[in-house]
Amino acid sequence: MKLFWFRFVIFSVLWILLIMIDSKQVPVSIIIFALSLGIYFLLSIHKLPSMLYISLAIIVFIHGFLLTNNVMLGVLLILYLLIDASFRLKEKQFVSYFVVTMILTLLLFFIRGEATFEIVIMLVFLYYLILIISRMTVDRKEQAEIYDQLRGEYRNLKRMNLTAENNARLEERTKIARDIHDSVGHRLTALIMKLEMLMIQDSNNSFGELKKMANESLEETRHAVKVLQTEEDEGIATIVHLIRKLEAESHVLVQFTMKQGVLSVPMTNDRSVALYRVIQESLTNAMRHAGSREVQVILGKSATGDISFEINNAVLNPPPITYGFGLTNMKRRIDEVKGTLSIYQTDRQFVVTGSIPSEGD
Template identity: 40%
Template sequence: MKKTYFIWLGLQIVAWGFALLEFPSGIKEGQVAGTSLFFILLFILPLFAERPVIQTIFFSLQAIATVVVFYPIDGAWNPYVFPIHLLLLAEAAFYLTRFQSLVVLCFQLGSAICIVRNASLPTSTLTWGVLVYVFTVIALVYYQSVHKKEIELQKKNDALLDEYRKMKRLLLAEEEQVRQDERMLIGHEIHDSVGHKLTALVMQVEAFRLTAAEEEKEKIQSLKELAEQSLEETRRAVKSFKQHEVGGLQGIIRLIRKLELESFMKVNFSVKHGAFAAPLTGEQSFAIYRGVQEALTNIMKHSASRDAQVTFESPGGSVFRFEVLNVTETNPYFQEGYGLKAMRERLEKVGGSLEIDQGDHHFIVRGSVRLTERSGYRD
């Protein structure tokens, strides 16, 4: 109601400004009181946006106040009372229901008749005014009909959108559950088959070592250690299958997908050469994930635009960089909040840094992490 209210207020001020200049002998005390009542009701109208009955009373009182202000004295007619009445009627049709606007129409029509009856108007002017008035009422009735259908369609669209979001959340939850079930099933299969067989192999090798000749025991011991290492790696693999996957670059992709589905964000995700192959540690991957998550969440909360661009790059394989760009208007009161400070601290703990770039029409969050070289293993 805020924007439309100021539009109506501006139109009323313009119409009343011309109307007050039209008074030939100045404004009398009664006219000042009527004008004050009209604008008092106009200013407090937004306070009762959820109470249309009170708004109906206010509009009706405003129509009556125009009689006090514009009642013809010695047959003097103020032509600007006509646009003021039409604006009043248009406001009632915009804010109220069909029945409530008809109530206001009755009061407004009675006030107009009271003013016109005592004014010396030629027939042509009166006829022109009646025609414009009738056409305006017809247009407002048509607008209310179209507006009512638009409101009903909007409610249906909102209901469908709500159902769509619920279905998307349900599908995502079911997809995640299926993925976890598959991971658990694979983990159990590895544990029950490969793990048990490796355990039996270790036991048999140990039994064979105890009965083997002394010169063969060293070779058998190395075979046993190799089998134990294989068993330990198998256990780690089973454990990783049972863990819920969070963080990392894959987690960022899932986060972007979720925001696009549920929050209707438009995220342009680009990966430059070497980004996916960058040797990130677990802590570094998690810090990058939280950084991108915080940047996208801030866009969703504070930005007027839902468009974002996420870029990953690893120039030279020595540094991993991420950038989250949002095209939006400049906020002169911007200050780093708790989320950005926590993001900076998290990146600094893993040898990284954070940079905030706020321009005239963009807001950029850049983060970088220094990579550690991984030396190859020799068998």
């Protein structure tokens, strides 16, 4: 929006200079100026901007032909519209508009009898420069589109890799659980049955103790198998998995850093969820308000054994911090698990930092 107003101011200044310096009939020129302003405003919402640009060029041409003493400012205004159009029009539309403006400027000079060899050479040179600018703009847009496509493919590949990795981990856990059940479990069951037969044959107390130990081992094995066959629902490992999933599904690149000892910190499910929601809300704020595509997430272990976290992203001309629903809800979640949260911003960064107590605290 700021860029539009910058272009609008230049357009208006050129028109005002044209009216003040070269206009023969100032009231009529002001009316034409107002009409051109209205058309210029429509450029941001109209579906056919090329027609509006052509209309503006024709208006300037007619005004320069009928109502000015000198055509130089009128030609300058047409050239400015051409430069402005190079950033907005598609390539084919710009080529058409380029030809129209070149014809209009040459006609304006020849009809008014002001065309000289030097002026024609200068116009050709200026149009050549504008054509180069247009080509650079098109190339930049194409590069941006290619980058967006590559970024989309990268997210898709990352999502597929995450799914494949998750499936592979589950398959490996299931295989280990099956192997434990088939080998250790069956052997312990056979041992218990053998001990029961020996107890029938010989009522020795040592066989009863051995049977009790075998039963306990069998129960522990079954519990281990059950744990392996279910997904983890607690701990930092789950947080890491969820962050990677969030990155794959969002439009940001997460620079994720885990300091030494983080993975060994035990966390309950509610504290894991609180930490994840803080990171999720911070990423959402970065996408929505900061316009940043890169976010840095740092997880560490404090001297007291707590989980410390820091999420920061770049900001440009940040407004003052206001605690809306997202930040308020974030603070409430951290307070519920007896953690700490600090939110602040500098001229260039928005930072969310805090800590969450471990399971033993």
